[in-house]
Amino acid sequence: MFEPPTLKDIANALGLSTSTVSRALRDTYEISAKTKKLVFDYAEKINYQPNPNALSLKERKSKSIGVIVSEVANHYFSQAISGIESIAYDRGYHVIITQTHESYAREKINTQHLASRSVDGLLVSLSAETADTEHLKYLHDRGMPIVFFDRVPSDIETHKIIANNEKGAFDATEHLINLGRKKIAHLTSSDHLSISIERLHGYTAALNKYNIPVNPDYIKHCPHGGMFPEETEQAILELINLKDKPDAIFIAGDRLSIGALEVLKKLNISVPKQMTVAGFSNSDVLNLFEYPISSVRQPAFEMGKKATEMLLQLIESKYPVTEFDNKVIDTELFVR
Amino acid sequence: MFEPPTLKDIANALGLSTSTVSRALRDTYEISAKTKKLVFDYAEKINYQPNPNALSLKERKSKSIGVIVSEVANHYFSQAISGIESIAYDRGYHVIITQTHESYAREKINTQHLASRSVDGLLVSLSAETADTEHLKYLHDRGMPIVFFDRVPSDIETHKIIANNEKGAFDATEHLINLGRKKIAHLTSSDHLSISIERLHGYTAALNKYNIPVNPDYIKHCPHGGMFPEETEQAILELINLKDKPDAIFIAGDRLSIGALEVLKKLNISVPKQMTVAGFSNSDVLNLFEYPISSVRQPAFEMGKKATEMLLQLIESKYPVTEFDNKVIDTELFVR
DNA sequence: AAAATTTGTGCAATCGTTCCCGATTACTTT
């Protein structure tokens, strides 16, 4: 089996003690230059790597951070993860990614898992199902550094970073209005999710600005964020079967957009002629359509980077942090 | 700070020794039922979780597996990862995902990283740039269990699992031929990648079957798997500028397909009228197009599951494994 | 030249577990 070299191996080979070897490798002042060189060269030769578990045990930290997202297949998250990794690896941290698939149960399990794995901190975007954040609050109260991004809770005080969802939603809705649409529906995720609430605000704000009444029948929530196709199909069908059916939909997410477009295609409802669609999406395929749909793009990579920087600041801070950032980053509307 | 309870805490609280507590929790036969219950209940109460670092140090294993893929944003890989996680979590393993972004340098770094993190095994799909597998061979020779999937090396003897790329490519190409196309180009990844070689075989086999000559000018390799848009654009332009320009392209991958479609759209070449496209893809948006493109779908989730099962078998085997599986799973052609 | 200081190194404890040995008590057996 694979037995990596240890300090003891070096010590024995060189006739030194492990403490001397350790100090030499850490370049302490009390070790002679000669001995240091000796140790350095030998360590290099046998490709010595300190045992991370021993280090973690001693230092009580693991140099790794846990990430909880709904699914990596979502373009927003996969881009955010790239941003997270770019910072983490530079700073010597490992990234452990877990997926909730929008399930509250899985979110709890993953949280437990990561905590027991003694990660040094957590980067979390809540699942669509999550209404209760006790599992995270518990950890946070016990000193686990946590930074929330994208989908954030209101009842945990820590660094948070979100896109300007309200403005993004406003822009997208206004865009649909400017196209001459007046009967604009809104398809969104579960109603307790922060992004849902904020995007709904932006949507209604835009309607209000143009004196278009907000029709409650036009607002459809998918409690599982469109994780189950039936959910999306049901919502679309309800919209279509309305007496006064909408002529446009503002869709609040990647997965929902794809699901909705599939249903519309199945129903032979042409986009954008019969139904204009705009929504939040970080997918790069939307503009491949013959009639590409306009979309609000979040700076996912940047958000991932920023969230990681915030988390590392929490982790590496000598004193308990009491002032928390609440960063909002602007989105960009791609008119197509 | 977060100080989880330890065996010693339990031992002190209950007036027992750590060894007794340890044995009680592990349900050893030499501990009385009474003591066991006492310990169990108390451990439950304070929510005791064994320190994974201490365990890893002692047992010389980390209960985690490393995954190396080119990028999680690729639908094939994100689906495969879901398959990997489904098995791993069930068996109590953590999954550490790393991305190469098709870069050989990053693949080496990630391999090093994971090895030093003392993962118990590796699930690897080679990057497009990788021609030399010495970094993996080195680990493998020292006993690190490795299972390759999708993009596999020929010079490392271990479990491997791939899709039936040759047949998939054959089917797709034959499909294009059946549509009446005769001038079929092939856009693919770097020429040393196993999937490229196999898919090229399938492509030529189909052409041969229908007595269509293989035109070398029609075969375009992208050394970085289309990671850089210029690469794809260049290849497409070369095809378009051919005197005898092709009327169809068989594209060998997800990222390449999206890149190629973008270029074609930019060039105002209509798909499928002027250029019919078919290719390997696990994306679920391809059928949203007005004229959806046909694609070969790999059973990514299944492959991830199977690869993980193979890896855990290697990891948990008492004896060195010398017989290696080489599984080939059938693909499915979605005609659209 | 004796004392004080500096320099270079080793010993041993520590982190949280597991596990090999002993050790103690209780229960049988002759």
Next chain:
DNA sequence: AAAGTAATCGGGAACGATTGCACAAATTTT
């Protein structure tokens, strides 16, 4: 009743690395 055997439990080493302390030798100071 003495001896043997289970049945329980504790002591302590080990895993690999760091680090305060001790200690010897070399150097400087008085």
